[in-house]
Every structure is written in C-alpha cells, then in structure tokens.
C-alpha cells in the first residue's frame with residue numbers, strides 16, 4: 001500500500017546525480033531544483049492536508065483523552081509500525097520498490113481505535129524513520145503527509161463498522177486497508193507522473209497492477225490482526241511469528257533472486273566480452289594463415305606473418321588463462337602457496353622482461369627500497385599481479401610517459417605501487433574498475449582491447465594473500481595502483 005506503504009520508491013526530487021549541476025543564485029527563482037518545483041503542486045497540498053489532519057487528530061485526542069488501555073494498545077501498534085517501517089520488505093514483482101508492513105499496524109489502529117489515533121501513529125511512524133534515513137526534506141514531508149492523510153482516510157472509512165460484531169470488524173479492517181491503499185496509490189502516482197511528465201492514469205494503472213497482490217496480502221493480515229485484537233490484544237501477538245517469518249523468508253528469497261539476476265547479467269557480459277576479445281586475434285591468425293597458405297611468401301613477410309600467428313595465439317592463451325583464473329577465484333578453488341618471497345626479485349624480473357619490447361615513448365623503472373624484507377606471498381600469483389598492472393600501465397599510456405613500479409616497507413607490510421602518466425580514470429569509475437568485466441567506456445580507453453578481468457583477478461589474488469589493493473587516479477594525468485602484502 002503505498003507511496004509509502006506498498007512502494008518505497010516515492011518521491012526522489014533531489015536525486016542529485018542526474019543532469020548537469022547548475023550554479024544557482026541565492027535568491028533566484030532557480031533556488032529550488034526544477035524537478036522539485038514540478039512536484040510542488042502535489043507535495044504542498046499533501047503536506048497541508050497532512051498537517052491539518054495531524055493537528056485535528058491531536059486536538060481530538062487532547063479534548064477526548066483516551067483511557068489507559070487505549071494508550072497502551074496504540075503504543076504497541078505504534079512500536080510495531082515503526083519497526084516494520086524501519087525494515088521494509090523487497091517484494092518480487094513490485095517494480096516500484098520495497099513494501100512496508102507498517103500499514104498493517106496503522107490501518108489496524110484506524111479500525112480498532114479511530115482516525116485520530118491512526119493519524120498520530122502514521123505521523124510518529126514516519127518522522128523518526130525519515131529523519132534516520134536522512135531523506136531530503138521535500139521527500140520526508142511528502143511521505144509523512146501521505147501517511148497521515150492515508151491513515152486518516154482509513155480511520156474515516158472504517159468508522160461506521162468499528163466496534164461491531166465479527167463481520168463488522170472484518171469490514172472495518174478491509175475498508176481501512178482499501179482506503180489507505182487507494183490514497184497511497186493515488187498520491188504516489190500523481191507525484192511520480194508529474195516528476196516524470198507521464199500520464200497520471202498510465203502511472204496509476206502501472207502501480208496498481210504491480211501492487212495489488214501485496215495489497216491483498218496486507219489487507220488479509222490487517223483483518224486477521226484486527227479480529228484477533230478484538231478477542232484480546234495479547235492473543236494478537238500470535239501474528240508476530242508469521243509476520244517475522246514472512247519478512248525473513250521474503251528477504252532471503254529476494255537476495256537469492258538478486259544473485260541469480262547478477263549471474264545472468266555476468267553471463268551476458270561474459271559472452272559479449274569474450275566473443276569480442278576472441279574475434280580480433282582469431283581474425284589476425286586466420287588472415288595470416290590464409291596468406292601463408294595461398295601465396296608464396298618468403299623472408300621478412302613470412303617472418304612477420306608467423307610472428308602475428310604466435311603473438312595472437314599467445315594473446316588467446318592469456319585470455320583463456322584469465323577466464324580460468326577468474327572462474328577459480330569465483331569458485332574459491334584457487335590455491336595459494338604462501339611462502340617467504342623475494343618481492344624485489346619478482347618486480348625486477350617483471351620490468352626487465354618487457355624492456356626490449358617497450359615502445360620508445362615509454363620509460364619503465366623499478367624503485368626498490370633498500371633492505372626490503374621478504375613478503376608472505378605465492379610467488380607466481382605476485383608475478384601475475386605485477387604483470388597485470390604493468391600491462392595496464394603500458395596499455396593505458398598511449399601517449400607515453402614514465403611508468404614506475406615502487407616497492408617500500410611500511411611496518412608489517414610491503415607496499416607495491418605501479419604508477420603511470422597515462423589516460424587516468426574518471427572519479428565516478430574508480431569504484432567499479434575492480435568489478436568483473438567492467439571496462440571504462442571504450443572511447444575513453446581509446447579503443448584499447450581487454451576483458452575487464454585483469455583488475456578483478458589482481459585484487460582477488462591480493463586479498464587471497466591477506467593483502468589489500470586500491471587505486472588513486474586523476475583523469476588525463478595518470479593512475480597509481482597500489483597493494484600491500486604482509487611481511488613474511
């Protein structure tokens with residue numbers, strides 16, 4: 001049920017990432033972001049109606065102060081509502097977001113005690129949760145106003161049936177739920193439609209379609225709670241067990257489905273990246289082989305064609321190694337043979353191996369602190385990491401510059417830093433570059449090939465040897481990939 005209830009998507013007028021950020025004059029009309037201004041015709045009336053309802057509810061309660069048992073009952077429902085609101089449930093198929101079971105308790109308050117109690121419970125449920133979530137004020141105001149309005153309408157809808165026989169109580173619970181849901185859907189659709197400049201009825205239909213089933217479940221839970229409460233508030237505690245079980249099960253199910261979706265996405269990415277990366281060397285090998293087969297080629301041409309075949313075959317083998325390595329790391333079957341290792345020797349070898357083929361516009365140096373202690377590492381894995389980082393530094397320095405591999409000793413760790421003066425990485429990409437298959441936009445990496453596995457493998461290997469890895473970079477100026485391994 002709701003903008004709040006059934007869905008948790010609600011109002012996002014301050015989602016700061018979108019669009020260009022303009023400088024706003026302090027007192028200019030631009031002071032309020034355009035997105036927020038668009039929603040004001042909905043937010044302001046909701047806030048006004050919510051305030052009016054809350055004041056009227058408090059006034060009514062003060063004038064007609066409820067007895068001790070009512071206060072105790074409302075307090076119990078309030079605590080349950082706050083807890084449910086603080087831990088919303090992701091519901092499969094509800095594309096609008098997560099669902100809060102708080103409505104069960106707010107509507108139950110409406111059906112059992114009346115609209116003033118329900119409005120106050122709605123208000124007190126929302127305020128601490130919204131404050132704790134540090135929602136932008138406009139969203140917090142809208143969500144709170146919405147809850148108070150929906151709770152009030154639920155209380156008024158149930159008023160006629162409250163306190164009657166069994167069927168009257170059932171009707172009160174159901175009407176209260178339906179009224180809350182109706183207000184929630186209506187106002188949520190109105191604000192989202194304005195925010196996205198969509199048709200209100202299309203938005204409303206979409207939200208209702210995806211939330212009607214959870215609404216029926218919530219309405220049934222509410223009716224059950226109200227009926228049990230009528231017998232005895234203590235008996236109604238029996239619904240706590242099923243509610244917690246539903247909540248835990250739903251969360252578990254949601255996490256499992258999220259994992260499956262992630263696997264599915266990775267599979268698609270894997271196929272796209274691997275087929276792209278296979279095609280280039282295969283085309284070269286095929287072309288070279290055909291030329292060697294069909295034409296009488298000798299001397300230098302023959303040598304260069306054979307070099308293409310062997311280089312590209314080696315590239316294919318590396319690609320396969322990366323895929324297998326990533327798969328072993330994923331499955332946690334990679335084995336590490338950690339022994340005291342001379343890191344300086346491995347770093348020097350990694351630099352010397354590539355010096356003869358290094359493009360003339362690149363300079364590659366190794367700087368090793370004197371008396372570097374041995375590290376606790378698997379020598380092959382350490383070599384693999386340094387080669388990965390060295391290859392990236394070369395690949396992503398198309399205009400040349402200096403690359404440095406520096407090793408230094410800090411307390412109980414040895415730090416490795418691979419610095420380059422290449423294209424660098426944009427700040428908003430830094431968090432993702434260690435993800436599997438993640439590659440910065442190919443235009444930004446100037447069309448350099450790659451699978452997006454190298455950094456993932458490197459970081460996993462470092463962590464497998466009880467170390468940590470990170471990057472600092474400035475776009476256009478260069479990057480430093482660093483990692484630390486424990487001293488042996």
Ligand code: ADP
Nearest residue numbers: 392393396424433439440450451452453454455
């Ligand atoms: P690959 O290089 O095969 O694409 P990696 O996992 O090694 O995969 O790197 C992931 C991405 O991180 C690269 O696509 C590139 O955009 C970026 N990157 C890695 N190293 C550097 C570097 N030294 N300079 C700039 N960008 C880098």
